[in-house]
Amino acid sequence: MSFDYSTSIAGSVFSNPIFTASGCAASGRELAQFFSLKELGAIVTKSIMLKARSGRDTPRMAETPSGMLNSIGLQGPGIDKFIEEDLSWLISSGAKVVVSIAGESVDEYGALARRLRGIKGISAIEVNISCPNVENRGQVFACHPASARAVIESVRINLGGEYPIIAKLSPDVTDITLIAEEVINAGADGLALINTLLGMVINPKTLKPHLGGKTGGLSGPAIRPVAVRTIFQVHAKFPKIPILGMGGVSSGSDALELIAAGASAVSIGTASFGDPYATIKIGKELQELLISHNFPSLADAVGIAHDR
Amino acid sequence: MSFDYSTSIAGSVFSNPIFTASGCAASGRELAQFFSLKELGAIVTKSIMLKARSGRDTPRMAETPSGMLNSIGLQGPGIDKFIEEDLSWLISSGAKVVVSIAGESVDEYGALARRLRGIKGISAIEVNISCPNVENRGQVFACHPASARAVIESVRINLGGEYPIIAKLSPDVTDITLIAEEVINAGADGLALINTLLGMVINPKTLKPHLGGKTGGLSGPAIRPVAVRTIFQVHAKFPKIPILGMGGVSSGSDALELIAAGASAVSIGTASFGDPYATIKIGKELQELLISHNFPSLADAVGIAHDR
Amino acid sequence: MISINQRAVTSEGKILSNRKIGAYHHIIIEIEGIAEGAKPGNFIAISVGGVESNMPLRRIFAIYRSKAQSKYGSIVEIIVAESGKGSAWLTRQIEGSTLYITGPLGTSFPIPADPINVAIIGGGYGAAPLFDLAETLKNKGCRVDALIGAATSAKIFAPLEGKRTVNSITITTEDGSAGKKGRITDVLEDLLKENQIELIYSCGPMGMLKAVHEIAERLSIAHQISVEESMACGIGICMTCVLPIRGDDGIVRMLRSCIDGPVIDGEKLIWSEGIPPETLGRHL
């Protein structure tokens, strides 16, 4: 009997559940020299904004115990140049593509969605409403139910139903299931859990915040227990909503944890910094584990921790 | 010139800023065979409840990358037996004592406070309103401004101003400065930051949540960047409120990060599990670092990262 | 309530030898201060993963043997089964490597005042602490019969010197690759009766301890067990390692198996799963 490794998120089908994480694979091209991007479930592109953006001051990273902080601040070329240069290349490479977008206002999200309409080869839109690396943390739309809802509504209306919408949420909230509820009601077809946790490192020599942007987003294995908990909580409440899980996955066993908690696919972020082949390695390990657990398909393992 | 290592929290003076963390030193006696408890700034006792409590099912711990989850569930003998056996021993040992209390209702906190009145030898009361290891997470009073406020008011009234009140907050909230504001207005003299983050580990063999209580509290070096960020945010908004910092400190340099962010003293939790002498070692390292940075006193280093 | 082993020290040791025996690693460590206070049944807690470890917690190992004045100085020996990441790291450490250890910790096996007939029952590496115990018992004039079981022969820990200290040794393996095919409990009752055993010491997985206890209880034989609960600290400060134990006052409390154990009177342990309803302070 053959094992079915494919996964689907609101109608979009992917050959396997291992995706890159937004901001951890640039626009895909850089990884393409190490392996064929077609080997991945999908490439999730770095969150793109309407206009070009230079990001935050350097230093932009600090290593922390089993994790790292980043304060990139959504550097990018802007949506037009992105579509023209990066996205067209990605699509032509044959990779499955999830485009991540980030705006400074509800309208900007809408405008981004409109710009993406009618492009053949996009599998889903990930709406990053949870980037902690913005000057005003009030801009983290995912921190408040009303703003989270408004953004997803705007994207839904402007996208005209062309691609599934995946809302990416922040764990830095009192009750993530409330935010999940709002974005689901607003029309999100899936959820991406979790973005980084807000953190800070103080340089022990200068005794100043180490990052140029002072605070940064905490990622890597350190945060995996928070990711598993969040996915578990949200899947318990909304078992039919597909979840793209992420947070500290660096082995097949880690990925299986997120899947058992309720994720239908898993994005790999920080692990790719430590090993360019991390996604490929994790994908193989996960498949072997699922088979050794006697699952006939990946889908049978999704959320299994809730039933046992 | 001699270096002044002492610290004070709302009038209570401690010979040095290194405390144990609540729940990570039991009632002090167990560590006393390794070193004299008088070497510590203070012992913070395991949060005590009104009645005896057996805690949550085992397994109660899972190691995670540079961290651990625990789901003890506030096991303890109840306040009367605690006062009679543990507290009296502790006080007679000559250690400085901070008593941590936890209740299931606002009234229970009040009752605990009343029970502690008039006991000579208590330096402060830490009010744990942020333990994630309770059956109903709605019981985490620190998650909501109104409940946080009600608890601290009740403690304040019932304590009659005998000891400083330190409110221990949870990082699992959308904006911790709002909770801080409420408890300060309610009469907290200081803040303890941070309690553990809510997390989960799924056992890769059984594919079930590993902990008996399913979720647990994440502690250890993994969470340090969240602790530093939280302390920094709260100290920026309330520079005059003393902070007892904690979260992933396992070296003098780690402790210095929390102090530079705004902590007047630092509790050591998980590190003591890995090394019974962790508090002593960290205390020495911190003192050396402060001296090498040319601070005339610990107090001069508190919050220094805000000024540089 | 018993408090932490008063002889515990925290110290730096050096690996003198690390050899594979069957499925296990036999590690001999030179370290000051631990053998000096160790008694059969005590354990040690070892830091794993080196200076830049992602594993903040110590790992717990029963003391297999220890000697304060060997020709290599003060030594402690352990038998390590590779299980997860920490034990795997330990088995990879070469001679001369440094280990940070706290010990001896926990309770020890109580030794009867009179020379009686005892059985030692070990499952897998659970046999490790029992042979030192057997020697002590032998010196007391006890008759000691050993019953050692495991899934397969590679997991039978029964060293030659150990065999010599006991009056008889029975081995069972589930796959029949050594000794009798089957489980410890298949032969236990006969062994207990034949040798008129008055006291059982057992150490191994909880399932085995429980099965042994059922037989011991039925035959009214005293039973000292050494339990293996997940321990975050090993020194009584975290409350992760608890088990429901009935006190002399009849009250059931969740006691810490790192300081009130690992050696526990089988009769006092409540063997049901989870926290028993009658436990002091049980919630709901």
Added chain:
Amino acid sequence: MISINQRAVTSEGKILSNRKIGAYHHIIIEIEGIAEGAKPGNFIAISVGGVESNMPLRRIFAIYRSKAQSKYGSIVEIIVAESGKGSAWLTRQIEGSTLYITGPLGTSFPIPADPINVAIIGGGYGAAPLFDLAETLKNKGCRVDALIGAATSAKIFAPLEGKRTVNSITITTEDGSAGKKGRITDVLEDLLKENQIELIYSCGPMGMLKAVHEIAERLSIAHQISVEESMACGIGICMTCVLPIRGDDGIVRMLRSCIDGPVIDGEKLIWSEGIPPETLGRHL
């Protein structure tokens, strides 16, 4: 935009030798596939801390020398200054240890078409990648003058073979423990003029690069620098390592120093601190 070094591979290497020279460690690694594509100025990214490391990110080291067909196989050499935890771990690794490495990465020093007079300027371990460069330049017929500076003699990296490849070598130390007392910039202008230098290659701390650049600019000498920015990935996927660089179109962009560098034309770098106001997409 330049994309990632197309010759990069990820591979497992073995330490052939790890020797202390002065304040540094000279590590020779046998590894397939890296020397084959390496050019002077490229770097490698090494995993640190072993299997159970708490350090998820690779560490970056300039290639000092490499040889695809040495008698020990394909080798890469690096010079490591102990700085934080990862480099400290690296310096402790013994012969035979395994290292996981990605490389060669980044841009390389551009080689002039004609035999001109060049200077190589290295601060501290920044000198490491310059001697292989010097050899390539020498073979092209260039005159190469070297200027190596550091705080103290132990931090001067100027190996004997390296000294042989250059036409002259000047050493400065801030404490006067070797060569001239003072900084590189104290002697630089004279050296440039005397030897009629047409192109400078420099590698070292940003402060030094900047000081050198001011002189180069004043004297209108072309200046290729190798920068050292904090890098989380080294392969262009994280955007942590950016620097403001003016493109041929006149527009300033924050470019990734791991793939558009580390070797950069000094004239194109905007040397001010922080993100310059004219940078494309600068916020507020």
